[in-house]
Amino acid sequence: MSSNITLYTWPTPNGIKASITLEELGLPYKVEGIDISSNRQKEEWFLKINPNGRIPAILDGSQRVFESGAVMQYLVEKYDTDRKISYAPGTPEHVEQTSWLMFQMGGLGPMQGQANHFRLFAGVRSDYGIKRYTDETKRLFSVLESRLKDSPYLAGSKYTIADIANFSWVRAAPITIEIDLSEFPSLNKWVDNIEQRAAVQKGVDVPQTGRTQEQKAELFRNLRAKVDALDNSDKH
Template sequence: MTSLPDIHLYTWLTCNGVKISIALEELSLPYKVTEVDIGSGKQKEAWFTDINPNGRIPAITDGNKRIFESGAILLYLADRYDSDNKFSYAHGTPEYYEQLSWIMFQMGGVGPMQGQANHFRLFASEYSQYSIDRYMEETKRLYGVLNRRLTQSAWLAGDKYTIADICNYGWVRYAPLALRLDLDEFPALKNWHDAIAEREAVRKGVNVPRASSDQELMQRYRLLEQKTLARKINK
């Protein structure tokens, strides 16, 4: 018998952070939340690196267990609390490995490339058009892979919405806001994004640890973008 959850989520409003709050909401699991303000460096403080030695959000504890890396957390939640496979597939099935493949596609491809695009557009101390172009183009290439898959199937793995979709949605959601990436270039991906965005659990999950409208997020990103462009002018 599965023990009752004692989940504590450590997170911030980021592409990786919202994956976990969405999954917890989809699974209707009770959980506590601690904000880890990455802008002020809270993720590097000793109390948090005791939970995630790498000093990155998100992380969870569940009783005496700690789990960090968003992909690992999603797999843990599915293994532990999705015994009826409502949002995942049973181990050993072809669909399970398809699900795992799309999770790793995000963790090893979309996340690193889009993350670098975010960095060079919004946070870099020196302006680099080459770096912006390189990582934006690679992000678009990876979105093309997602789009092709979603022209063949409504969902990334098998015939239902799973943690593979949640994993990738966390990043796709932020691309128009942070990178001005036009999802209309990827029609199947946009339809998939819009369908997920309408889910009640998703609407709740994207507002953890605090509510923030898309407009507020865009204003924040535009200010960061202006600072980066100012560095180009001042070079």
């Protein structure tokens, strides 16, 4: 299948949602690495692609698409004619697919993102912030657990972009905010199964940074230790 796609991304939970989708569809694409630690995503040239200054975004020819969920929906609507990772619009399964995609975008991503901020990046330690957002992330994991007890995938019997979106965040939790997925056995099994997919193994490492999983884990250990050494703002 021909395409003229450039993916602007970094291997974050949101970033890999787009790269996994592209890999699953077998689409050729170019990669422009946007190291978010350098604030490249705030440069004027990139704001013309995504006015919000966030990754991922794509250009498909002259068509820009920004926000990870919109990128995923655009790609399957235009290119997934065989419905490999999506359901046809108008079907009950498509409604379910959209619902779980929005669950990730409106719930899991923002809440786990805040847990990441308070546990890894905040300039002042806040026990309240850490507990508030980690507990909410676990609650959302329990919602996924409940669904996956009854269904092999979130939208139904088939793996879709709804699974990709939620998987990309859930898989990160053990090494970022130390959530033990064994507390959620159905969710844990679902993560393990998705991890085995060849397209996923390629997509989680786009662009390649050269860091091993252990090096990533060490980075997050150091970030947590730095936050732990800070004064607790809750005491002030």
